[in-house]
Every structure is written in structure tokens, then in C-alpha cells.
Amino acid sequence: MQDVPSLVAAAREGRPRAVARLISLVEGASPQLREVMAALAPLAGNAYVIGLTGSPGVGKSTSTSALVSAYRRQGKRVGVLAVDPSSPFSGGALLGDRVRMSDHASDPGVYIRSMATRGHLGGLAWAAPQAVRVLDAAGCDVVIVETVGVGQSEVEIASQADTSVVLLAPGMGDGIQAAKAGILEIGDVYVVNKADRDGADATARELNHMLGLGESRGPGDWRPPIVKTVAARGEGIDEVVEALEKHRAWMEERGELAARRLARAAREVETIAVTALRARIGDLHGDRRLSALADRIVAGDLDPYEAADSLIQNLTGT
Structure with missing residues (x-):
């Protein structure tokens, strides 16, 4: 049995092993899970939760790493929950957090955790909301949830994040997918990554056109911006952060942030x-x-x- 109060106190001090043990209790549906959640409840609710999703190959992990660097330059503590496909043998995550974002592995202001979906549909692990709460209570200013990348059914992140970022890339068929219901209807910010490739401008134009189809936004409603990036070189990432902060400010002004968090708690x-x-x-x-x-x-x-x-x-x- 774990000493939950000591683990929570250590996590608040930024000790990665304590954070890891708390998330492991969550993932394993430990008998102590109720005690963990009760201890974390008064400490959470301060982190800005960003969901990052998109089809496989668009550069989600590279973009996540670049966003982490941008927020660290602002002096913010960042938690990353990277949801991976499950191993059919062990049930664990197939991809490793240190392989994906090794640049931040030694940074005490960054905590990165890979979490397996374990068969859960929608691009997230079933324990993701509780794991986000652990990172929130551990003092992270920003928590980035990077989804597994399963395609258009991967819309659950919209209900688990304050702001949802949808990544696309030129030449990957995303323009066709934009005409369909699903993943491209959930974004608060759209990012066309790998913008140094041919077709990036066309992808952005087509996306802008698709977002305008059937649009029923009123005056003052949020219109998702489209930002072009080359995440591997860090280009355009500051513009993404700016778009995220504008969306957060818009939500706070309209009461939308509180409404989203209330709905998230209810779910x-x-x-x-x-x-x-x-x-x-x-x-x-x-x-x-x-x-x-x-x-x-x-x-x-x-x-x-x-x-x-x-x-x-x-x-x-x-």
C-alpha cells in the first residue's frame, strides 16, 4: 500500500517519481484510487489543458515537443500525457515517452507520461481524465494531452480538454477528410504542420473553405484560426501559442472555460x-x-x- 498523503506532497514539490506512482495507481485502478482522488480534488483545477490530435504522421509528437519548449521559455511547468496504442501482449504503451520527446527528459519543469489506450476507443485512455488531474495537482501550469492518432473517430479529446488543437499536413488526404463529419469538427485551433512541403497553402485554403461551410457562428463567437508550422524547426509554434492564449482569453471572457470544465466533470x-x-x-x-x-x-x-x-x-x- 502506498502512503498517498506523502506521495501527493512529493508530487506537489515536483518530484517525478511521486507523480509517476500516482498515475500508476490511476492506470491500475488501484483500491487506493478513491483516496488519491480525494487528496487531489482541492489541489487541481488550475492547469490549462490542451488536447492535440490528428491523423497518424502529421507530426503530433514533434509539435507537442515544440509546444513544450515554447511554454518552458515562458517559465511554465508543463505536463504531457501521450496516449499510445496498446501492446497486444502486455497492454502497455507501444511508443515510449523518452523516445518521443527526449529533448525534455532531463528538464525538471516537464513531466512526460505515455499511457496506453488498452482498447478504449476515441483516441484516449480510459484513465486519462484522472491522470490529467494528477498532473494538474502536481503544479503543472499547462497539460498537453496528445492522442493516439486513430483518425476520424478520435473526437473524445474535445470533451477532455479546455482547447482542442487539430493537426493536418499537406499530401496526407486531410483535405478530403475535411469534408466529412468527425475529427475536423472538433478543433478550436487548426494547425497545418510540415508547411515547407508542397500543397501546404492549398491545404490551409481548403480547410478554411470547409470551416466556412454551414457556419452558424454569431457576432463574437470563436472562429478557429488556421496556423501553418514546421514543428521540426520550431517555425510557427509561437503563433500557435498565441492562438491558444487568445482562445483561452475568449473562453474566460465568455464563461466558456468554466462551462467546459463543468461539463467535463459531469462526464x-x-x-x-x-x-x-x-x-x-x-x-x-x-x-x-x-x-x-x-x-x-x-x-x-x-x-x-x-x-x-x-x-x-x-x-x-x-
Whole structure:
């Protein structure tokens, strides 16, 4: 058993091992998870959470590393949660954080953690919200969540970040994807990376056109900017940071930041509750109550919805 108060205190002091142990407790769904979250609750809520997503190969890790450098130049502590595909053998992350962003490995003001999706759809790991809370409570001013890069279904980040950044690159088919529903509808800031390649201007123009189609924004509403970068050389990154800060200021002025965080907390509570209910339902397999309901459905005495209502009543006592 871990000494949670000591771990939290050490994490607040910026000790990476303590942060790592807290996130490991989260990832492993430790019996101490409730104690961890209770200890972190009054300490979190200060970090600016940036979600960074896009198709594989657009340069998400390079862009993340460049953003980390930009924020470190401002003297801010930065946490990075890099969500990776899962190994089919160990369940762990296939890509390593030190391989991806080794430039920052020795910087005490940066904490980088790779986290496996473990089969969770939507581009994020199921434990990502709690892991973000750990980094937030550990004193990070900015937390960057880099998603796994699964394509258009990867829209969950929009509900987990204060600001969502969508990366594209010329010559990767993103222009075609822009016409479809999905990942290109969630961005607050759009970045065309690898802008030194042919087709970058055309990609930016097409994206701007697609964003204007069916647009129903009113006066004062946020219109996502399009920024061109060459992340490998750090070009355009300051402009991305400027766009992020403008979006944050716009959200704070409109009350949108508080609204997004409130909605995020509500979704987290809902997810935890549904997970707990699902576990309790799983425990009923082979239980006579479930078998009795199934018998009545087969006999035509009960429909599945009535049976489900009855099951919920048994589980919740309401």
C-alpha cells in the first residue's frame, strides 16, 4: 500500500517519481484510487489543458515537443500525457515517452507520461481524465494531452480538454477528410504542420473553405484560426501559442472555460458511475435474479425494457 498523503506532497514539490506512482495507481485502478482522488480534488483545477490530435504522421509528437519548449521559455511547468496504442501482449504503451520527446527528459519543469489506450476507443485512455488531474495537482501550469492518432473517430479529446488543437499536413488526404463529419469538427485551433512541403497553402485554403461551410457562428463567437508550422524547426509554434492564449482569453471572457470544465466533470462522474454499474451487472452473470428475468423474456411474460428496469431497481434499490 502506498502512503498517498506523502506521495501527493512529493508530487506537489515536483518530484517525478511521486507523480509517476500516482498515475500508476490511476492506470491500475488501484483500491487506493478513491483516496488519491480525494487528496487531489482541492489541489487541481488550475492547469490549462490542451488536447492535440490528428491523423497518424502529421507530426503530433514533434509539435507537442515544440509546444513544450515554447511554454518552458515562458517559465511554465508543463505536463504531457501521450496516449499510445496498446501492446497486444502486455497492454502497455507501444511508443515510449523518452523516445518521443527526449529533448525534455532531463528538464525538471516537464513531466512526460505515455499511457496506453488498452482498447478504449476515441483516441484516449480510459484513465486519462484522472491522470490529467494528477498532473494538474502536481503544479503543472499547462497539460498537453496528445492522442493516439486513430483518425476520424478520435473526437473524445474535445470533451477532455479546455482547447482542442487539430493537426493536418499537406499530401496526407486531410483535405478530403475535411469534408466529412468527425475529427475536423472538433478543433478550436487548426494547425497545418510540415508547411515547407508542397500543397501546404492549398491545404490551409481548403480547410478554411470547409470551416466556412454551414457556419452558424454569431457576432463574437470563436472562429478557429488556421496556423501553418514546421514543428521540426520550431517555425510557427509561437503563433500557435498565441492562438491558444487568445482562445483561452475568449473562453474566460465568455464563461466558456468554466462551462467546459463543468461539463467535463459531469462526464467524468457519469463514466465512473456507469463503470461501477457495469461491474455490478457483470457480477450478476449466473445470478438467479438475472436468470429469472431471462426466463420471463423467453416465455413472453416480460419485455427486455421492463426486465432492465427491474434489474436497475435491484442494483440501485430505487
